[in-house]
Amino acid sequence: MSSGKNAKSKNKSTAKKAEEDAAFRLVTVYIMGKPYKVPAEATIMGAIEYAGQQIIRGAGCREGFCGACGAIFRLPGDYKIYSGLACTTVVQEGMTLTQIPAFPVQKAVYDLEKLEPNAATFQKVYPVVFRCVSCNTCTKVCPQGLQVMDYVNAAMRGDVEAVMDLSFDCVCCGLCAMRCPAEIVQHKVGILGKRLYGRYLRKHSPELAERVKQIEAGVFDKEFSQLMAMSKEKLKKAYYDRDME
Amino acid sequence: MYPEYMAQSLKKVVQTRAKRLELARKKGPVFAPMNADQRQQALDKYHPDYKSDSKQKVNVGPNKGEALTTEVAKILESHSWVDPEKIDLDNPHHETDLLIIGGGGAGCNAAITAMKQGVKSFIITKLRMGDANTMMSQGGMQAAVSTTDTPTRHYLDAIGGGHFTNKPELVRALTEDGPGVVKWLEDLGVIWDKHEDGSIQVLHGGGTSRKRMISCRDYTGAIIMRTLMDEVKNHPGMITYREFLPALELIMDVNGKCAGAVCYSLDTEQFHIIKAKAVLVATGGFGRLHIRGFATTNHYGATGDGLVMAYRAGAKLMYMDSVQYHPTGAVFPEQIAGFLITEKIRGAGGQPVNKDGELFVFPREPRDIESSAFIKECETGMGVKTASGRDGVWLDSPLIDQIHGEGYTMKQFPAMHRQFIKYSIDIIKDPMLVYPSLHYQNGGIEINDKCETGIEGLFVAGEATGGVHGRNRLMGNSVLDYNVFGRRAGQYTSEYVKKAKTGKLTLKHIDAHEKEMDKAGIYTDLVTPVILPSYTPEDVKIRRLARSGNALARHEMLKTRVRPSG
Numbered sequence: 001m002s003s004g005k006n007a008k009s010k011n012k013s014t015a016k017k018a019e020e021d022a023a024f025r026l027v028t029v030y031i032m033g034k035p036y037k038v039p040a041e042a043t044i045m046g047a048i049e050y051a052g053q054q055i056i057r058g059a060g061c062r063e064g065f066c067g068a069c070g071a072i073f074r075l076p077g078d079y080k081i082y083s084g085l086a087c088t089t090v091v092q093e094g095m096t097l098t099q100i101p102a103f104p105v106q107k108a109v110y111d112l113e114k115l116e117p118n119a120a121t122f123q124k125v126y127p128v129v130f131r132c133v134s135c136n137t138c139t140k141v142c143p144q145g146l147q148v149m150d151y152v153n154a155a156m157r158g159d160v161e162a163v164m165d166l167s168f169d170c171v172c173c174g175l176c177a178m179r180c181p182a183e184i185v186q187h188k189v190g191i192l193g194k195r196l197y198g199r200y201l202r203k204h205s206p207e208l209a210e211r212v213k214q215i216e217a218g219v220f221d222k223e224f225s226q227l228m229a230m231s232k233e234k235l236k237k238a239y240y241d242r243d244m245e
Numbered sequence: 246m247y248p249e250y251m252a253q254s255l256k257k258v259v260q261t262r263a264k265r266l267e268l269a270r271k272k273g274p275v276f277a278p279m280n281a282d283q284r285q286q287a288l289d290k291y292h293p294d295y296k297s298d299s300k301q302k303v304n305v306g307p308n309k310g311e312a313l314t315t316e317v318a319k320i321l322e323s324h325s326w327v328d329p330e331k332i333d334l335d336n337p338h339h340e341t342d343l344l345i346i347g348g349g350g351a352g353c354n355a356a357i358t359a360m361k362q363g364v365k366s367f368i369i370t371k372l373r374m375g376d377a378n379t380m381m382s383q384g385g386m387q388a389a390v391s392t393t394d395t396p397t398r399h400y401l402d403a404i405g406g407g408h409f410t411n412k413p414e415l416v417r418a419l420t421e422d423g424p425g426v427v428k429w430l431e432d433l434g435v436i437w438d439k440h441e442d443g444s445i446q447v448l449h450g451g452g453t454s455r456k457r458m459i460s461c462r463d464y465t466g467a468i469i470m471r472t473l474m475d476e477v478k479n480h481p482g483m484i485t486y487r488e489f490l491p492a493l494e495l496i497m498d499v500n501g502k503c504a505g506a507v508c509y510s511l512d513t514e515q516f517h518i519i520k521a522k523a524v525l526v527a528t529g530g531f532g533r534l535h536i537r538g539f540a541t542t543n544h545y546g547a548t549g550d551g552l553v554m555a556y557r558a559g560a561k562l563m564y565m566d567s568v569q570y571h572p573t574g575a576v577f578p579e580q581i582a583g584f585l586i587t588e589k590i591r592g593a594g595g596q597p598v599n600k601d602g603e604l605f606v607f608p609r610e611p612r613d614i615e616s617s618a619f620i621k622e623c624e625t626g627m628g629v630k631t632a633s634g635r636d637g638v639w640l641d642s643p644l645i646d647q648i649h650g651e652g653y654t655m656k657q658f659p660a661m662h663r664q665f666i667k668y669s670i671d672i673i674k675d676p677m678l679v680y681p682s683l684h685y686q687n688g689g690i691e692i693n694d695k696c697e698t699g700i701e702g703l704f705v706a707g708e709a710t711g712g713v714h715g716r717n718r719l720m721g722n723s724v725l726d727y728n729v730f731g732r733r734a735g736q737y738t739s740e741y742v743k744k745a746k747t748g749k750l751t752l753k754h755i756d757a758h759e760k761e762m763d764k765a766g767i768y769t770d771l772v773t774p775v776i777l778p779s780y781t782p783e784d785v786k787i788r789r790l791a792r793s794g795n796a797l798a799r800h801e802m803l804k805t806r807v808r809p810s811g
């Protein structure tokens with residue numbers, strides 16, 4: 001992680017120094033089998049970079065939104081497979097890890113305009129949904145803590161709103177699809193659900209329709225021309241005089 | 246969890262909260278907004294752009310003689326990856342009508358719009374599709390949809406926020422197209438936050454005089470980006486995309502028109518030549534240049550590549566002396582330093598307070614003003630210091646539930662809550678520690694309202710452009726920007742390619758650039774575009790071995806890339 005030079009100061013109290021030492025404590029992690037000593041406070045992504053690798057696949061937003069950085073790991077003396085986003089998961093002593101930056105997934109190609117918001121659509125576009133064996137592995141693996149299996153089940157019932165709501169925060173890292181014994185592509189199902197909801201089930205917004213009509217009819221043309229022709233001084237005055245909601 | 250040494254200050258924040266809640270419940274601002282003079286003073290004294298070494302004269306190219314942000318001047322005064330002599334332009338790997346460089350919001354909007362005009366496009370992008378700043382916007386998009394608002398009022402807010410330096414025709418396009426964009430996205434399946442009666446939820450943002458910020462919880466960009474990407478991928482016959490294939494240079498034809506790009510596969514390290522009738526640069530911003538060593542909110546590939554390519558091809562830049570620092574970047578915990586805390590937090594009632602828990606600035610000043618006020622507070626000893634030496638002020642988020650009712654924060658800010666709870670900080674109970682973070686490229690390649698540059702066949706849209714926001718962008722206007730101008734680019738490139746004829750391809754502008762550098766006496770080992778920043782510790786780099794045959798390993802070449810200092 002880079003640091004803002006401007007935000008740095010030189011004077012350190014002893015308490016702060018102790019904190020800093022903690023920050024430079026090193027732990028050993030195994031990146032694809034190879035041991036590296038990295039700062040104890042590092043994220044998995046930070047550790048990989050500290051070890052000297054230039055990430056090409058496996059980093060995008062670096063802030064937990066894009067899902068480029070899915071990682072799986074095990075901890076010493078523990079049989080479990082853990083997972084997380086490399087950009088926001090902090091390393092632990094003895095962690096053995098790998099990034100899964102890409103997992104083969106086929107996105108269905110469809111014409112949203114020809115779909116209906118119901119179970120039959122999920123059946124047609126992603127029939128694999130109906131193979132769910134309710135093992136809940138997808139939910140357990142989700143780094144966002146989403147109820148993934150619940151939205152897969154909602155898709156089977158044709159409850160588009162629930163698919164939308166439960167998958168809203170999905171970052172599409174694809175770890176669920178990777179672990180799914182039924183080979184479902186949960187994150188893609190979530191996107192379909194959201195688009196169906198937005199397109200067909202959203203609440204109608206009369207004020208939006210009206211505003212679009214006004215603009216098309218040129219209602220604001222005159223005012224725009226006036227604003228664009230204003231001198232800087234006049235514009236300034238209008239700006240600083242404007243009222244606030 | 247906050248460390249012991251912050252407890253004292255946190256206690257004060259709690260103590261002053263009731264009083265500040267009172268203020269928030271009253272009508273009117275919780276702190277007096279600055280007037281024009283006060284604003285100017287705050288900028289002059291504390292904004293990073295106003296520090297003496299923040300700018301440097303550029304000695305080559307269309308803006309020659311102009312002072313630009315130092316790091317920008319440096320990447321412009323640098324060598325090309327491409328040796329024109331070694332590139333075979335006569336046998337391009339691909340030919341297309343419209344080449345779109347950048348698979349973010351602007352690029353995808355353009356591809357979909359062009360498709361509707363019957364024009365085929367080819368998107369090349371550096372990382373994966375959607376690995377882009379577009380994916381990350383949380384707060385929302387401005388659009389004058391509410392009945393109390395008008396597009397012309399939006400115009401006034403935007404141009405005032407930009408200190409009256411914005412190009413009027415671009416501001417008009419931005420604000421007038423806004424409501425249409427809301428509908429366009431909704432029809433593609435974007436889910437806007439709405440009230441029970443169907444009306445769209447609008448909130449305040451910095452510098453807005455009406456509630457105008459519309460959103461998709463705090464995953465606004467993620468929802469829009471994934472919707473656009475899904476649509477792009479639904480039309481394989483019309484839109485082709487290639488990932489991990491950044492462009493390095495634009496290709497021109499002998500008549501001075503832009504006619505393609507030299508690209509570079511990050512997987513196989515090969516050059517790819519793509520010939521096109523028109524080219525759209527939609528490469529986004531430059532946060533990963535870490536201007537003045539600042540941490541950034543931007544995605545991994547935000548290295549200002551479009552600026553470099555277009556500049557070498559002869560396009561003029563506008564306002565590349567101005568950088569946007571977002572007032573509220575995370576400062577603690579260290580792992581998420583730079584992480585963006587959406588302005589919507591302040592829009593919803595979150596207040597910035599100093600180490601004594603006191604308000605010191607109106608929470609919704611335009612960003613450059615708000616940032617300057619934060620820096621002032623820290624530089625005058627009223628901030629909170631972290632163990633790793635960072636400074637910050639508190640952003641008091643617990644007020645939000647107290648104002649709007651329990652559960653509001655969870656519903657409106659799930660991403661934010663999730664990010665902090667990982668480090669045992671519950672933003673419903675505790676404030677966040679913040680400091681300005683490098684956020685947005687205010688300026689860029691100059692365009693007109695058709696996204697045209699001075700070069701025939703070269704169009705630009707989105708964060709890579711300059712002029713829309715003047716020297717300071719308001720929150721929510723860049724999500725609107727990439728939608729409005731992405732669509733416009735799709736429209737006007739389509740009209741253009743239907744008539745365009747491409748002549749013989751050439752890269753002689755690269756030779757000319759090298760000659761000009763030589764003439765100006767510039768000696769540098771910097772090779773740009775930057776493509777990816779390097780976070781490899783310096784000592785590790787030095788230990789690296791060259792590959793056999795003295796060819797440098799790909800990673801070693803990254804040595805010449807701009808590194809964050811600090």
Ligand SMILES: Cc1cc2nc3c(=O)[nH]c(=O)nc-3n(C[C@H](O)[C@H](O)[C@H](O)COP(=O)(O)OP(=O)(O)OC[C@H]3O[C@@H](n4cnc5c(N)ncnc54)[C@H](O)[C@@H]3O)c2cc1C
Nearest residue numbers: 347349351377378379382384385492529707708721723724
């Ligand atoms: C954390 C964060 C939060 C934000 N929140 C808001 C908000 O709430 N409201 C708001 O209005 N704005 C917000 N913004 C700003 C806004 O999101 C961006 O300005 C906008 O999305 C830019 O869109 P774009 O399409 O121009 O660029 P991007 O979305 O960044 O897309 C550019 C694309 O080009 C690719 N690329 C770059 N170089 C090359 C190359 N050489 N060859 C090929 N491809 C290349 C990139 O990889 C990327 O995919 C935010 C930005 C960030 C970083």
Ligand code: FES
Nearest residue numbers: 060061062067087
């Ligand atoms: S890099 Fe985007 S989620 Fe981790």
